[in-house]
Amino acid sequence: MPAGDGDTIGNAEIGDRRETGTLGKLMLLLDIVTHADAPMRFTDILAVAGQPRGTLHRQLSHLSEEGLLEVDPDGRYAPGLRLLELASRSWARNEFRLIAEPHLRSLQQLTGETVHLGVLRGTSVIYLDKVEGRQPVRMYSQIGNASPVYCTGVGKAALSILPDARVRALLADVSFQRFTPSTHTAGTLLAELAEIRRSGNAFDREEHEVGIRCVAAAIHSEDLSFVGGISVTGPAYRLTSERLDDWAEPVRQTAQSIMSDMRIGLGPRR
Amino acid sequence: MPAGDGDTIGNAEIGDRRETGTLGKLMLLLDIVTHADAPMRFTDILAVAGQPRGTLHRQLSHLSEEGLLEVDPDGRYAPGLRLLELASRSWARNEFRLIAEPHLRSLQQLTGETVHLGVLRGTSVIYLDKVEGRQPVRMYSQIGNASPVYCTGVGKAALSILPDARVRALLADVSFQRFTPSTHTAGTLLAELAEIRRSGNAFDREEHEVGIRCVAAAIHSEDLSFVGGISVTGPAYRLTSERLDDWAEPVRQTAQSIMSDMRIGLGPRR
DNA sequence: CCGATAGTTCCATTATTCAGAACTCAATTT
DNA sequence: AAATTGAGTTCTGAATAATGGAACTATCGG
Numbered sequence: 350m351p352a353g354d355g356d357t358i359g360n361a362e363i364g365d366r367r368e369t370g371t372l373g374k375l376m377l378l379l380d381i382v383t384h385a386d387a388p389m390r391f392t393d394i395l396a397v398a399g400q401p402r403g404t405l406h407r408q409l410s411h412l413s414e415e416g417l418l419e420v421d422p423d424g425r426y427a428p429g430l431r432l433l434e435l436a437s438r439s440w441a442r443n444e445f446r447l448i449a450e451p452h453l454r455s456l457q458q459l460t461g462e463t464v465h466l467g468v469l470r471g472t473s474v475i476y477l478d479k480v481e482g483r484q485p486v487r488m489y490s491q492i493g494n495a496s497p498v499y500c501t502g503v504g505k506a507a508l509s510i511l512p513d514a515r516v517r518a519l520l521a522d523v524s525f526q527r528f529t530p531s532t533h534t535a536g537t538l539l540a541e542l543a544e545i546r547r548s549g550n551a552f553d554r555e556e557h558e559v560g561i562r563c564v565a566a567a568i569h570s571e572d573l574s575f576v577g578g579i580s581v582t583g584p585a586y587r588l589t590s591e592r593l594d595d596w597a598e599p600v601r602q603t604a605q606s607i608m609s610d611m612r613i614g615l616g617p618r619r
Numbered sequence: 620m621p622a623g624d625g626d627t628i629g630n631a632e633i634g635d636r637r638e639t640g641t642l643g644k645l646m647l648l649l650d651i652v653t654h655a656d657a658p659m660r661f662t663d664i665l666a667v668a669g670q671p672r673g674t675l676h677r678q679l680s681h682l683s684e685e686g687l688l689e690v691d692p693d694g695r696y697a698p699g700l701r702l703l704e705l706a707s708r709s710w711a712r713n714e715f716r717l718i719a720e721p722h723l724r725s726l727q728q729l730t731g732e733t734v735h736l737g738v739l740r741g742t743s744v745i746y747l748d749k750v751e752g753r754q755p756v757r758m759y760s761q762i763g764n765a766s767p768v769y770c771t772g773v774g775k776a777a778l779s780i781l782p783d784a785r786v787r788a789l790l791a792d793v794s795f796q797r798f799t800p801s802t803h804t805a806g807t808l809l810a811e812l813a814e815i816r817r818s819g820n821a822f823d824r825e826e827h828e829v830g831i832r833c834v835a836a837a838i839h840s841e842d843l844s845f846v847g848g849i850s851v852t853g854p855a856y857r858l859t860s861e862r863l864d865d866w867a868e869p870v871r872q873t874a875q876s877i878m879s880d881m882r883i884g885l886g887p888r889r
Numbered sequence: 890c891c892g893a894t895a896g897t898t899c900c901a902t903t904a905t906t907c908a909g910a911a912c913t914c915a916a917t918t919t
Numbered sequence: 920a921a922a923t924t925g926a927g928t929t930c931t932g933a934a935t936a937a938t939g940g941a942a943c944t945a946t947c948g949g
Contacts, residue, residue, distance in 0.1 A: 369681040370905060371641045371937070376685050383708040391896060401939045406897065408937090411639040415646050416740070422844050424896075428709030430738065430745050436706030437763025438653040439698030468700065470686070475700050493707025574692050640936060641906070661927060671908045676928065678906095694927075 374400070378408055379428075382418060388425035436493065445575060446477050449568070449607045453480045453579065456603045460581050460596055462588070465491065466568075467503035468577035472523045474504040477577070496557070499525060499533045502565030506551035506578035509542050510567045516542065531556045550597040551578070555585060562588040564596050566604035570611060579604055644670070648678055649698075652688060658695035706763065715845060716747050719838075719877045723750045723849065726873045730851050730866055732858070735761065735833075737773035738847035742793045744774040747847070766827070769795060769803050772835030775821035776848035779812050780837045786812065801826045820867040821848070825855060832858040834866050836874035840881060849874055 369376070381397055382389055391409070398405055409426060412418040416431030440446065449466050457464045457480040466478040473495040498504035499520070508516050516539070525534050531554060533541065545551045551565045565580035581596055582588075639646070651667055652659055661679070668675055679696060682688040686701030710716065719736050727734045727750040736748040743765040768774035769790070778786050786809070795804050801824060803811065815821045821835045835850035851866055852858075 369684050372645060372681045372685055374937095375642060376687075379705060383705050383712075386712060388714070392894085402896080403898080403940075404938055411642045414639050415642055417646075422842055427714070428705065428712070430740050430747075432702065432706045432709050433747070433763035434740075434745055434765050435649060435653050435698065435763075436702045437765075439702050440763075442653075442656060442698070444658075444697070470700050470704075475704060477700075477703070493703035493705075493710075495704050572692055644906095662925085672927080673909070673929080674907055680928095 375408055375412060378405075378412060379417060382426050383428045383432075388421060388427040390423075390425050394426065440477075440492070443477060445577070445611070448610045449579070450478065450480075452603050452607045452610070453478060456579070456581065456599065457481070459599055460583075462581050462583035465503060465563075465580045465582060466577065467496075467501070467507070467580070468575065469498065469504070469507040470495075472498060472519055474498055474501055474507065474577075476503075497523070497526070497528075499523060499538050500528060500553065500556040502551045502553040502563040502580040502582070503578040504551075505538070505541065505545060505553070506565040506567040506580070507569075507576050508538075509545040509551060510569050510576065511573070528557050529555050529559050548597070549601050551580075552593055553580075553582075554593075560585050562593060564588075564593045564600050566597075566601045568604050568607050568611075570608075575611075579607070645678060645682060648675075648682060649687060652696050653698045653702075658691060658697040660693075660695050664696065710747075710762070713747065715847070715881070718880045719849070720748065720750075722873050722877045722880070723748060726849070726851065726869065727751070729869055732851050732853035735773060735850045735852060736838075736847065737766075737771070737777070737850070738845065739768065739774070739777040740765075742768060742789055744768055744771055744777065744847075746773075767793070767796070767798075769793060769808050770798060770823065770826040772821045772823040772833040772850040772852070773848040775808070775811065775815060775823070776835040776837040776850070777839075777846050778808075779815035779821060780839050780846060781843070798827050799825050799829050818867070819871045821850075822863055823850075823852075824863075830855050832863060834858075834863045834870050836867075836871045838874050838877050838881075840878075845881075849877070 378394065378398060381394060385393075391406070394409070395402060395405055400408070409418065409420075413420050413426070413429070416429045416434075418426050419429040420426055445468070446466065453464045453466055464480045465476055467474040467476045474497070476491045476494050476496070479491045496504065498508055508519070511519070520535060520538070523535075526532070533556060541551075549566060551567075553561070553563045553565070555562060561582065562585050563580045563582035565578050567576070567578045569576045579600065581600055648664065648668060651664060655663075661676070664679070665672060665675055670678070679688065679690075683690050683696070683699070686699045686704075688696050689699040690696055715738070716736065723734045723736055734750045735746055737744040737746045744767070746761045746764050746766070749761050766774065768778055778789070781789070790805060790808070793805075796802070803826060811821075819836060821837075823831070823833045823835070825832060831852065832855050833850045833852035835848050837846070837848045839846045849870065851870055
């Protein structure tokens with residue numbers, strides 16, 4: 350039995366054969382290796398990749414030569430540093446992040462809790478930035494992380510601004526996993542989205558992780574090419590219901606400010 | 620004139636034609652787009668990529684479809700979120716980082732300054748981790764950043780443990796850029812490496828950035844498949860010469876501890 | 890020393906990619 | 920409004936690189 354949970358790999362990735370030729374096959378390999386929780390040996394990859402040995406060997410060689418994978422002396426494959434390098438540049442220059450950053454900071458100042466910026470991608474939320482309080486910061490701890498839409502404040506806020514048809518289409522591809530007793534199912538989620546639309550705030554009351562709550566609001570471009578949100582997150586004992594309610598307004602306000610900056614920064618074409 | 624400084628792109632990347640077929644060409648495009656300081660239009664990329672239009676169009680489509688690039692409504696290409704996602708997973712599971720982390724923390728505690736973990740890749744140092752002090756200072760993602768070998772503590776420490784022939788070969792590919800009055804040139808660097816080898820510590824006295832100093836020590840696996848270092852970095856007014864000397868020993872010690880953990884964690888094959 | 894497991898190289902076949910041109914669409918110019 | 924330019928997209932036979940099967944070479948355990 351190979352290392353890594355080979356079948357948790359690509360909830361959405363696997364199955365839909367993309368039209369990306371050679372690249373698609375290589376990306377699948379990258380996904381396999383980055384999802385594994387330990388470096389994989391050639392044979393381990395062979396077992397899940399569904400490619401002939403010769404082919405796989407060449408593909409892995411190319412990926413390694415480009416630094417996307419790293420081969421240790423025992424011939425085990427791990428994700429390569431080139432990925433970090435590319436991501437670091439892409440993060441540092443991300444327009445949305447740059448625009449949102451000062452606003453996230455002031456929201457952090459106001460609340461004293463951790464503030465997140467996330468964006469909807471496919472059926473996941475990807476965190477683009479994070480501003481923490483005083484504690485020593487674990488940098489990538491959250492940034493770049495893909496989390497489920499249906500049980501995160503940012504995810505639900507993002508869904509709330511999509512037209513109903515698109516929400517349904519999107520949720521069809523999601524397998525609802527029960528993380529805590531309060532985690533949503535397909536049915537309860539749709540009901541809550543209506544509520545979020547009205548109030549302008551999404552809450553996560555220990556739906557993803559026990560003991561963690563948050564209040565969020567959506568951020569989106571007019572044409573919905575960008576759909577995401579921001580949230581204030583913290584431990585349940587500090588984020589009481591009253592607290593969450595108190596912060597609902599400032600979170601909405603901050604989201605508004607970011608959106609208006611986005612229109613200035615990105616709106617006027619060129 | 621296209622956006623971005625198209626010729627600063629790949630000091631080391633451009634020129635050496637790698638044997639990675641299709642992948643190599645696609646990676647070149649990724650490099651172009653991630654290095655640009657603003658999203659690039661099709662034509663901008665066309666100008667620097669040296670590919671026929673039809674070809675380039677398909678390549679960019681594939682990259683976008685895979686989420687490695689993102690196309691905004693105006694048809695401009697920016698690095699995609701998929702990169703963050705891949706990097707985040709790869710970072711979270713990186714063996715060296717995981718092993719080093721607790722040691723970096725205690726070194727940070729001891730010194731109160733920022734501690735870095737970096738690794739040598741080609742002619743650059745890539746930062747793998749960073750532990751900061753209490754300041755609400757930006758966690759400004761140093762992580763994943765590629766910095767020159769010849770003017771960073773970690774870089775010089777790393778070079779110091781390589782055999783002289785390899786150092787020379789490596790430096791041949793480096794174009795020494797003068798960042799500050801103290802930045803090394805090819806000649807002075809080799810001399811310093813000898814000194815570093817003896818003492819076990821590398822220093823950066825405002826060679827990369829005015830006002831920033833650091834003391835570093837090398838970390839490497841026995842077979843040199845991993846070559847990097849750690850450093851304590853801070854503002855010159857706090858990191859006086861005496862301070863740097865005081866911390867030289869603990870930095871060496873920490874490097875030692877990490878190396879011995881690496882042997883336990885990675886040494887016994889399988 | 891043998892058999893087995895793991896990884897690598899080879900090469901005819903086949904599928905992708907290539908390069909150039911033709912085409913569409915929108916914004917400018919005349 | 921018609922013509923022109925610029926930007927991006929689609930199409931096609933020809934060129935190239937990827938494929939898959941098999942043969943080859945370690946390396947390991949007994």
